[in-house]
Structures are given as structure tokens and as C-alpha cells.
Amino acid sequence: MPNLTINGRNMSVEAAGDTPLLWVIREQLQMTGTKFGCGAGLCGACTIHLNGEAVRSCQTSVSEAVGKKITTIEGLSAKGDHPLQKAWITEQVPQCGYCQSGQIMQAAALLSRNSNPTRDEVVAHMDGNLCRCMTYSRIQKAIMRAASEMRTASNAGTERRST
Template structure:
């Protein structure tokens, strides 16, 4: 049995310690916004936050998440839409949409520590997240838009 804190809620799951967190989130907790893409940490579709850091949940054992704050796409904008989610809609980023939870979670970790990234910083941070529809230009634009919005909020 493993005790988890997922999106601010205590959850208890009956799984082997080495079970990838991805499948615990999807199957045991029934939250399907986090996606399975490659199972090898190569595509980023399963990206979540562990204590605010973006990690690949397919490469994270459930036991390694115990005692940490797990945040999924469902928790990111639970109270009000995250500035990235609003920007994603404004820029009409998603096509098939399958990678976008992971893209948004990956980008959110960047903006949490840097609300004024350069284009190069965005590319370096996002390059591990594959988008098979290749919406990369819009992802970049949405991140820049969200960063600007964050700075405006702080300035206000």
C-alpha cells in the first residue's frame, strides 16, 4: 500500500512499489488526462509535477512519489484555469490533443521559475515533449503569451 497526495488530496493505493506512477494515476485513480505515449521517457505525454518539478510519470515508481505533492493536468487548473490553459485556447494550440496535457505540465514547470523565458530557453525546456501533429509553433506562442500574462499579473 502506498500513500499519495494527488492534486492536494490524500489517496491510498494497493499496488506494487515499482508500479509506474502513470498507470496508478490512470487506472487506480481513474484520472485519464495524463497520457501513455512511449513508456520510456522519450515523448513527454505522461508529464506531471512532483513537488512542482516536471517528471515523466511512466519513469517514476509510485513509491518514489510517496510523501511528495503529485499534480496532474486535472489539478493544474482545478480552481481556475491556469494561465497556460487560457493561452492554449487563445492560440488554438491542440490538434489531436493527445500530447497537450504533457506539454502544458512541462511548460508550467518552466513558467513557475521563469516568467520571462527566451525562445531558446523555451525550446530547450520543451524539446523532450513530442507533438506528432507538430503544433510546435503554437506551443511556443502560447508559452510566450502565458509568460506575458504572468508578468502582467505580477506587475498589477
């Protein structure tokens, strides 16, 4: 039985190694924030982090995930208060909301390595994530807002440390 590290917890799962990680996370572990959209890596609804990188969990097998750090929307922040989640609420991004876990996880991977992206960088990074309600402009605004908040927080942190 493979052992997975999900959101900081060690979990033993009953699944063949070639099972898509998506179904193990959703149906076996019942962490349903990660969504099934296409099963082919074309829509981004199932995006999670593997060692901090955004990947499509429908295209990632259980055996590929063994020994790596898996993060889902449920583990992105302790209280749903990641700067992106807060910005998603401020900008009132979701309509049906089904793609938004994947959108947030995809965006979080970008901001973790670049907290000052240009609009073009955001578009290039997010273009694989479909939103059928077409909330794209609010997604962009929310990413920019979160990036700005993260920069402010990190500047403040730097200042505090330096004094």
C-alpha cells in the first residue's frame, strides 16, 4: 500500500500504483476540493502541488507522487486565508466555482516563485486552466491583488527583521 504525504500528513492508501492521484485524493481520501474536469490534462480543474510545482492530478499516478510533498486546496493555508484565497473573496471571483480550486493552486505556484508577475506572465501561466463561467478578468485581478499583498507582507517582514 503506497504511502503519500498530503498536506503535511502521512497517509496510506489502498490503490494500484497506476491509479491517477486525483481519484485517490477525491474519492478515497474524500478531499473533494480538487476537481475532475477532463481526465486529460486539458482543463486544470484537478491542479495540485507536487513539491510546490503545479501539476494535473488526473495525469499524475500514485507511484509518481510517492515520496513527494502533495498539497491540495485544503492544505494551501491553515484557515483558507492564503493571500490568493483572500483576494478571490475580495474580487468576488467565483461564479459556479468548480474550476477555482485548480485556478488558485495554479496561481499559487506562480506567486511562490514570482511575487511580481506581469499581466503577460499571469496569462501564460494560467492559460491551461479553463473557466467555463469565464471569470478570467477577475482571476487576473485577484492574482495581481494577492501578489501585491505578498510583496507588502514580505517587505514588512524584512523591515521588522532589520530593526
